[in-house]
Amino acid sequence: MSAVPIFADNDRDAGVVEEICGYLTEDPPRCYFLFAGAGSGKTRTLVEVLRRMTGVVEHEKGRGLARRLRMYGRSIRVVTYTKNAVAVINGRLGDNDLVEVSTIHAFCWELISGFNDDIRAALIAVKEAQLEKETAEALAKPKGITAAKQRDLDQIKEDIEAFRGTGVFIYHPDRETYGPGALAHKHVLDVTAWLLKNSPTLQTILKDRHPIVLIDESQDTMKSMLDALMDLAEPRGSGLTLGLLGDHRQRIYTDGHSDLPSLVPPNWATPELQMNHRSQRRIVALINRIWEAELEGRTQPANGVEQHPRAENTGGLVRLYVGDASLSPEDKVLGERWCADQMREASGATAWSHGDYQLLALEHKLVATRGSFLDAYSAMVLLDPNAAAPTGSGENKGPAAVQILLNELAQLEACVGADGALDEFKATEVFRRHGRLDDMPEDTAARASRVDEMLQAIGVLAAACANPISTVEEVLEPVLRAKLFEVDHRLSAAYADKSPPPPAPGRGDEESKQDRMRRGWCALFASPWNQLQKYRTYLAGNSVLATHQVVKGSEFLHVMVVMDDKSAAGNQISYDKIFGGTELSKADRENVEKGKETTIDRTLRLLYVTCSRAQESLALVLWSSDPAAALARVKGSGWFADGEVGSIP
Helix, strand or coil: CCCCCCCHHHHCCCCHHHHHHHHHHCCCCCCEEEEECCCCCHHHHHHHHHHHHCCCCCCHHHHHHHHHHHHCCCCEEEEECCHHHHHHHHHHHCCCCCEEEEEHHHHHHHHHCCCHHHHHHHHHHHHHHHHHHHHHHHHCCCCCCCHHHHHHHHHHHHHHHHHHCCCCCECCCCCCCCCCCECCHHHHHHHHHHHHHHCHHHHHHHHHHCCEEEECCHHHCCHHHHHHHHHHCCCCCCCCEEEEEECHHHCCCCCCCCCHHHHCCCCCECCEECEECCCCHHHHHHHHHHHHCCCCCCCCCCCCCCCEECCCCCCCEEEEEEEECCCCHHHHHHHHHHHHHHHHHHHCCCHHHHCCCEEEECCHHHHHHHCCCHHHHHHHHHHCCCCCCCCCCCCCCCCHHHHHHHCHHHHHHCCECCCCCECHHHHHHHHHHCCCCCCCCCCHHHHHHHHHHHHHHHHHHHHHHHCCCCEHHHHHHHHHHCCCCCCCHHHHHHHHCCCCCCCCCCCCCCCCHHHHHHHHHHHHHHCECHHHHHHHHHHCCCCCEEECCCCCCCCEEEEEEEECHHHCCCCCCCHHHHCCCCCCCHHHHHHHHHCCCCHHHHHHHHHHHHHCCEEEEEEEEEEECCHHHHHHHHHHHCCCCCCCEEECC
């Protein structure tokens, strides 16, 4: 008898591609949910299925499907989460006229673009439902409809009236759009979901164009959109076949269903990828333990596939370091450097001493604090909490109303040298790029006067940018006075309003959107200008410290996860509760009784996501409010072996 090859275990998922091909070519085709954990080769599996189903790779049933698609001018639609993922899939797939790959936003806009009457009806219906829901919720509270809540309800009514008066709607999936009829990204998803449920015409269009729709990262796909598509795919043979790919353990956005596997209809197929091709054995063992953990306050089921590392991935290094959360941010940075030194000694990897490891943070406020741009970031959150931080989808470019600060003024600032001298040629290029030279006066004298006015304003701007204590307001002043660029009306109105900011709401008090935004504008104008440069770097995904949202789907040789509840915003996440440094709150216990999602559930998923990014070595740094209690809990958890846990001096 021949010996079993050492790498035979690596092929445990070898049959999944053919299994899925079978579902898609049955008569009628069968919907499926592919459970694909971290590093499991989900994209490779998807591409191999597509190659067989479109005749690129010889496949008898796939050849027949490709022929039918081509005969009727149809294609398979692949919907994924990021533009980067679209590029990766297209790059691996090559030219293939039977497959269209796009983000969810591009997919939705392609379906509804141009149907202005339908878009208007859907927007009004969605807003009216929101008004009814929020009114009912407010009336059910002891205080009833407060003045702040009434202002928000009035805003929804104004939005409805504005939609009624809009003739044409505009949108671009890859950037913010401005002006009358401009739709936000969320609007497009809301509208498409509503129309797929309520418009037989759109249902027919979708089935006629794309009889097969495959959705990547389905655990983070907006609930209403996923529900609408799943309803359309029922019963089997309805004309639409859905393939969902994902891992509910990696859900990091509240838009998605909390337990997607439980919603999959019983007649759907449920293939699984069991391998983890990314990480070494020790790291795979840890993420399996994390997900299986029976923790007080956990309500989400521990369902999911246990992962197996590749046979040759026999190593891997894991360490947990616990420090005191009351230390200053500066001392914590020093503590994290000490942890990196310990990792270098333990692993022998020089990357830990050269800073060539990925630092992952709990959330954005922690990154802003460590990155010294907290004032600017906090102001942006008040202006638009949904657009203030970068996301894995690459959609967020910062609040729409402040784009001039993040684009035009950043480009103009780059024309100023270290000595404060302006490169006029580069500055002219910036103005030409933004169309600011198109409307110059034709009269020679008036033209010269306008050029002088612009140069004088740029000189004041350059001096303000170079001054380390300048505020955003001081940099904006010459720009607005000389009308150097076209400015969003909300920004110019807020700048002209010199009233003081309203007080921040007390604990438990509601705040109207108008008051929140006024506080945001005042905070932004008072922020140091040099913080905006750091904020722009963070938005672009180029800062040293990144959050779990930004690295979704990424992998790194060496990872340090910084867990610091004290420096974070809000109470949605708490690593200290998982590791025993903090007790469960009253709200946590109430949520457990009601079977609702808890802080423990959310935090456990984020821990799973961040740990599963690491390939070779992983350092977990916990800043705990009770280090002794956390260390005791950790040592009894079974997650770590002797010698894998230490205290930060």
